[in-house]
Amino acid sequence: MSEAEGVRLQKVLANAGVASRRVCEQLIVEGRVRVNGVVVTELGSRIDPEGDIVDVDGTAVQLDTTKRYVMLNKPTGVVSSMRDEKGRPDLRRFTKDWDERLYNVGRLDAETSGLLVLTNDGELAHVLAHPSFGVTKLYIAQVRGRVAPQTIARLTRGVELEDGPIAADKARLLDTSGDTSLVELTLHSGRNRIVRRMMAEVGHPVVELVRRQFGPLRLGTLPAGRTRELTTVERGALLTLSRSADGATEHPTSPETP
Known part of the structure; x- marks a missing residue:
């Protein structure tokens, strides 16, 4: 690419929502911006937004505007599928507001609620869904019975399924009240209904289960049944994770239904 081609780096950063044009210029001058892994400090630098990879302070910047990233707080009673063969409520109702064809990253079983990512970025979906990349998920489980500290230790030590x-x-x-307890579990496993099976194995069947966190994403106060697009910071965190995963296309994706 000749010097006359491409788009000025500060304009690309501003258009990507990193900051104002002036702040982006300052980031460049301070040596906080890299293009294809190389620090760029010249304000006149031009790049190819369609082919170059840019990061600021080590966090990836989304330049491909055709990619869409949406967070859903999946309610119970909805299957993690774009079309259910049995006619049960599926995810199509949550994707109709976007022109892009979105699909879910991994799965939550019908009776589990919480954070589900919808996207049209296949490479990112692969990294997030496959357990070999170690992307953690945090769940809050309401379970039957009063959970003892020894049981918590057993969960981290390991159980045989x-x-x-x-x-x-x-x-x-987190809490024990009456005849139920609240347990917080963090796992990176992709095995089906793993949280429910683990808790049943230690004698505390799940009454209610919600996923509160997926990798760097937190559900926060998003109401059940609602969606929102990821913020610039959230998209950057996901893209950074995706780019740092070695051999992201070399492993088959396995479904994940806690």
């Missing part, structure tokens, strides 16, 4: 051993990355007891 019919399809092999499994251990939570983190586990903690």
